[in-house]
Amino acid sequence: MTQSSRPAYRQQVIFLALAAAILFSGIWCLLLYRTAGGSVREYNPSGVPLDTGSLTYSIDRAYADHRNVTVQGWAVMEGEDLGFFENHILLKRQTDGRYYLLRTEWEHRPDVSEALGSEYSYDNCGFYSRNSTHSLEPGSYQICILYESNQNHLLCETSFSVRIP
16 A cells, blocks of 8 residues: 555545444434434324224333333224225323324234134234323323224224333
8 A cells, every 4th residue: 555545444444433423423313313212392193083993903012101101002994905004002081081192103913814714914004003192191091092904094982901100
């Protein structure tokens, strides 16, 4: 390596080291965000029709501690394939009826298709939500599902609840 090519080589090494550091710090922040739970924000579901029993759902897990609230389950409208599908969990505060939208992730659930024994595929009907409780007041919250699939957009107020300590 010649004397004149060393500075260029050194600049490339420094650039690559900085790029790697930025990439790894971005990955680290994403992992921290997923581990610590997402943000919770107030949500106004006015204009979203209430479900009148057309959804089949299950809340498999729902619990909260001083740091996070976790909700896991599934929801389908039987008799239709899931096209575009997006579920969100809402918590409805029992004291004043305010809704809080939780960051919710999709979860693969082939067991639901098998259990419902249908010609339709419900494999993509699962949801998982783990969010920080720091912006929620202590108290009891009703678990609601904001269901969106194909042309359906419904608010399902379930019989499940969770208590934020």
